[in-house]
Amino acid sequence: MWPETFAHIPNTDIIIEKGTPIYISLYGLGVDSRFWDEPEIYNPDRFAESNHITDAYIPFGIGPRMCIAMKVGQLHAKIVLALLLRDYEIWQTKDNESFLNPRSTFTAARNGIYLQFRKIVQMT
């Protein structure tokens, strides 16, 4: 047995000190082939309304303490993207490709994000 101040994680042989913060790796969940077909492929259509999305997709957390502002966050992201894409072409050159940081708790680039912008000129 272990001292009172330690806890056993059920169904594992892992024992940790009580109160130890635990962070779930979103990157780890996102590249786990138990939850996603071809996780290494960039495929936004996974999130099409007709598709079932796995419970492993938890960018806003899950359960009673999940983000209270999920809808606001998603709406904000859509508005910013729509405003940018209305006025700019945006791309990344091959030599400036971004790679995910597998050690980050959040989805983050390990080498920065370098983008090219070209203003779209509207012909009136």
Ligand code: HEM
């Ligand atoms: C894209 C934007 C956002 C993302 C990805 C995000 C993600 C998260 C995550 C992962 C959690 C922790 C959930 C958990 O512990 O299981 C959280 C909690 C929380 N978020 Fe957000 N969030 C975003 C935007 C916002 C905004 C805009 C607000 C407020 C206006 C907000 C307010 C909160 C609050 C108050 C909590 C704590 C909820 C609680 O502990 O009961 N979030 N968020």
